[in-house]
Amino acid sequence: MRSSPSTMFPATLNRLRDKSMRAGIFAAFLILLGAALLLLIFGPITYVRESREFRPSPIAGTGPDVIRLSELQPGLPLPPQSPNTGGENPSWYERNAAALSEGQRLFSAFNCVGCHAHGGGGIGPPLIDETWIYGSDIRNIFATISEGRPNGMPSFRGKIPPEQIWQIAAYVRSMAGLTPKQASPSRPDHLQAKASESSTPPQPPSGGTIPPAATAPQ
Amino acid sequence: MMRAANYRSSAATAAALLLAGCQGPQNILDVAGEQAERIAGLWYFLIAVTTVVWVLVVLTMFGAIWRRRVRAEPTDIPGEPSPTRGERRLGVVVGSAVVLTTITLIAFTLDSFFVERRTFAAPPDKALEIQVTGHQWWWQVRYMDPDPSKIVETANEIHIPTGRKVKIRLDSPDVIHSFWVPSLHGKRDLIPGQEAIFWIEADRPGAYRGQCAEFCGWQHAHMSFWVYAEQPQLFDAWLQQQRQPAPEPQGEAAKRGRDLFVTGPCALCHNISGTVASARFGPDLTHLASRDWIAAGTLPNNRGYLAAWIADPQSLKPGNRMPATFLAPEDMQNLLAYLETLQ
Secondary structure, eight states, X not given: OOOOHHHHSHHHHHHHHSHHHHHHHHHHHHHHHHHHHHHHHHHHHHOOXXXXXXXXXXXXXXXXXXXXXXXXXXXXXXXXXXXXXXXXXXXXXXXXXXXXXXXXXXXXXXXXXXXXTTTTOSSSOOSSSSOOTXXXXXXHHHHHHHXXXXXXXXXXXXXXXXXXXXXXXXXXXXXXXXXXXXTSOSOOSSOOSSOOGGGSOOOOOOOOOOOHHHHSOO | OHHXXXXXXXXXXXXXXXXXTTSSSSOTTSOOSHHHHHHHHHHHHHHHHHHHHHHHHXXXXXXXXXXXXXXXXXXXXXXXXXXXXXXXXXXXHHHHHHHHHHHHHHHHHHHHHHHHHHHTSOOOTTSEEEEEEEETTEEEEEEOOSSGGGOEEEESEEEEETTSOEEEEEEOSSSOEEEEOTTTOOOEEEBTTBOEXXXXXXXXXXXXXXXXXXXXXXXXXXXEEEEEEEOHHHHHHHHHHHHSOOOOOOSHHHHHHHHHHHHSGXXXXXXXXXXXXXXXXXXXXXXXXXXXXXXXXXEEOSHHHHHHHHXXXXXXXXXXXXXXXXXXXXXXXXXXXXXXXXX
């Protein structure tokens, strides 16, 4: 037995016969095709996996640092000369979520919290505000950790490998909201007295006053 | 011909793989304790019953294929054939099969419930207590004692006395791990912030391999450990030995190695009792040389692997928490000489 389709679904077919309706469907099809093509072209570009290096390259990235012969310098402290980053641009560490969270972990593990608390300060100066006595650049912070500073900051050179000092320095910047929001840690594991690093508004660095002890010859 | 040979070789491989599951160091059927025995008993019960069920189902299927089709007889109701005697018998068979299936499933559920209730029952109070903490990616093991000076800490190797119940407390500071020694017990998860307590017992001396059984990151596969069950007096001697601080190094090389350890980066993460190195971040190294493995069962503990591990841990176990340490060759030898004295 044969039955024509129009008797089965008359309403639908009548609507389909309508020319403007058909044009509409065609346009919708074109739009979908275009979207699929766009996704095909730009999809892989937007989805880029974060690069993660476990091993500083080259392995000699843990080699001896450039040794400064004098602690004296004119004016405000400048970023130290060619710190050893194992071939990486130091700002890479503050854009990389894995490095920042590793820095967060090491910040507790190496007992930075003993003096600086979780950024609020105590024996040492606070790290979540806008005042930076020795500069807010990641290279300044690297120097502070590796060389030490007068009035109590110990030198961690030779104790912490440079790779890890960079991670800690990047994390220290994230405490004041100076690192990209997307990369900063969003949840601390300790008791939370303040908002997480990723929701801290940036504190524009205002410099600071260098204590007299830091300018006098050691 | 080629194809037949391929099939034969892949069938042989599959059979070998299946059989390999029944032997080796991690085996639930190689029972070494009361708890594992119960679990193995449950396994044997399930496999025996399901084998019988499978054989019955397959026989019925072949019977149905082989049997001649019964023609329907006419009935009073138009268009509705009355059930034949064969069909009535079939109804009884299918009905009783459904009832039997239900009974079997209930029996499985009850057996599994009672086995689990007994295997995870609370440990007795006077059991030896061991705190096991799972880290990414190693096991921290602490032998608890009311006297804090007698608490012993080690890593990735658990010594237990035979014939004595051992209470295990599990905890994790980072992600979920799972503690699994197939010869001694089932899996038990380590959930951050939630302590799990259970007990194990070994009836015969031996080395039983354990493995993290919950995916916990890059090096989940390299997070294994060994349980050594020993005669009680051997165990007591071992525990007594582990309570001692590290011996004072003898000889120039070992002394220099000790100085390198306590002044260098090692001391920021590791503890060696009897020295100033007292960090609690990496594994305790007080009796490192008494262990058979390093890096959570990844490498055998000998001078060569230890040197490779210190020089470049990230090539051996990528992603682990230990950074590479730059040491002059001479200093590396001194450090190794010192580490070898940590019996």
